[in-house]
Amino acid sequence: MLDAERLAILTESAKYDVSCSSSGSKRTNVKGGLGNASVGGICHSFTPDGRCISLLKMLMSNACLYDCEYCPNRQSANVRRTSVTPDEICELTINFYRRNYIEGLFLSSAVFDTPNRTMELLCETVIKLRKVYGFNGYIHLKGIPHADDALIMRAAKFVDRMSFNVELPSEKSLKLLAPQKTKDSLLLPMKKLNNAILYDKENKVRTGNRVIPAGQTTQMIIGASPESDGQILRLTESLYRKMGLKRVYYSSYVPVVQSPKLPASGAGLLREHRLYQADWLIRFYGFDVAEICEEGENLSVEFDPKCHWALKNMHLFPVEINTAPLEMLLRVPGIGARGAYRITNARKYGKLDFDNLAKMRIILKRAKHFITCKGKFYGSESGNAVKAALLLDGIKESREQLSIFSDASVALSALSGEI
Numbered sequence: 001m002l003d004a005e006r007l008a009i010l011t012e013s014a015k016y017d018v019s020c021s022s023s024g025s026k027r028t029n030v031k032g033g034l035g036n037a038s039v040g041g042i043c044h045s046f047t048p049d050g051r052c053i054s055l056l057k058m059l060m061s062n063a064c065l066y067d068c069e070y071c072p073n074r075q076s077a078n079v080r081r082t083s084v085t086p087d088e089i090c091e092l093t094i095n096f097y098r099r100n101y102i103e104g105l106f107l108s109s110a111v112f113d114t115p116n117r118t119m120e121l122l123c124e125t126v127i128k129l130r131k132v133y134g135f136n137g138y139i140h141l142k143g144i145p146h147a148d149d150a151l152i153m154r155a156a157k158f159v160d161r162m163s164f165n166v167e168l169p170s171e172k173s174l175k176l177l178a179p180q181k182t183k184d185s186l187l188l189p190m191k192k193l194n195n196a197i198l199y200d201k202e203n204k205v206r207t208g209n210r211v212i213p214a215g216q217t218t219q220m221i222i223g224a225s226p227e228s229d230g231q232i233l234r235l236t237e238s239l240y241r242k243m244g245l246k247r248v249y250y251s252s253y254v255p256v257v258q259s260p261k262l263p264a265s266g267a268g269l270l271r272e273h274r275l276y277q278a279d280w281l282i283r284f285y286g287f288d289v290a291e292i293c294e295e296g297e298n299l300s301v302e303f304d305p306k307c308h309w310a311l312k313n314m315h316l317f318p319v320e321i322n323t324a325p326l327e328m329l330l331r332v333p334g335i336g337a338r339g340a341y342r343i344t345n346a347r348k349y350g351k352l353d354f355d356n357l358a359k360m361r362i363i364l365k366r367a368k369h370f371i372t373c374k375g376k377f378y379g380s381e382s383g384n385a386v387k388a389a390l391l392l393d394g395i396k397e398s399r400e401q402l403s404i405f406s407d408a409s410v411a412l413s414a415l416s417g418e419i
């Protein structure tokens with residue numbers, strides 16, 4: 001049986017991986033089995049240090065043979081090492097599930113043997129969980145770079161989600177900081193998995209028989225290497241387009257390891273938060289990355305990416321709320337995707353005024369500078385005045401946050417969706 005000390009080492013070692021938020025998988029329980037994964041997915045929250053709660057998140061081993069510069073588990077690090085067997089992981093998962101501690105498993109591992117042997121043991125674990133222990137709950141499995149395709153594809157049939165972490169935003173940084181990994185060892189398996197997902201979709205394979213029904217995700221470490229936000233977002237956009245990823249997660253670099261190749265301080269949660277906002281604009285608001293950020297630039301610290309874009313394009317505003325196309329409403333600061341859809345629905349039945357917008361929870365103190373309602377405009381006239389008003393608004397908001405939370409880091413983590 002797995003003892004508490006080993007479990008503590010393996011869960012602590014897994015905490016910096018943030019690529020395990022999950023959703024969209026449906027796996028129904030079968031007679032004699034245990035658990036299920038629902039369509040709505042499992043809701044997760046992240047603690048400020050990156051731990052994901054509600055999944056059992058652990059490594060099979062932290063005794064890594066690779067030496068990624070930024071990783072506390074790298075071969076040259078002086079940390080306690082341990083490993084567990086597939087059966088130990090299965091028993092623990094089942095026990096935790098039965099006690100309602102968890103809703104699923106996020107399983108990763110250091111490369112403690114050859115990549116194939118490591119992947120083989122991960123594969124054995126998930127197959128045992130499904131077939132021997134009858135577990136129908138959610139499973140997210142990390143892929144091992146350089147493992148054979150056959151092993152990866154076999155595992156993909158038994159889990160809900162898989163992820164290969166891109167880790168660093170360029171090949172150059174990967175070579176410098178994670179020399180045993182290569183671009184191909186991370187991107188080719190993603191491509192193959194995406195092809196398998198598309199094949200299942202085209203051939204209308206039944207939900208329970210599809211490979212990784214909840215798709216793929218990846219994680220990038222931000223700030224350990226010099227790439228700009230513009231470069232990071234271009235890579236993100238291409239991963240969504242070419243690999244069909246569900247999510248790209250950004251993990252702000254935390255200097256837990258001392259190395260001359262790494263910066264002395266972390267990137268900070270605000271940078272991570274801005275990248276998530278920009279990512280949202282690419283996925284749901286119809287923005288091209290080139291509109292958000294030039295290749296060599298970083299995102300604005302003062303304004304969120306949508307406000308920043310609007311301030312640079314004041315000649316396109318104000319737009320009349322009763323006639324503007326949906327694509328333009330989505331670009332108005334203070335109008336979210338839900339708000340934009342509410343407006344287009346409601347205006348079919350009559351002209352909207354500012355009171356109607358307030359009831360729809362449009363953030364008017366921001367939106368008023370960019371819209372008219374029945375021809376009326378209540379915003380500031382000049383671009384500079386709008387900028388000043390938005391800045392003031394931002395300061396007020398952060399003051400309110402700071403009065404609720406005791407310190408700035410907690411406030412920022414709340415802003416980035418973490419608890």
Ligand code: SF4
Binds near residue numbers: 065068074075110111
């Ligand atoms: S492969 Fe690299 S990132 Fe993964 S556990 Fe080993 S040293 Fe850490």
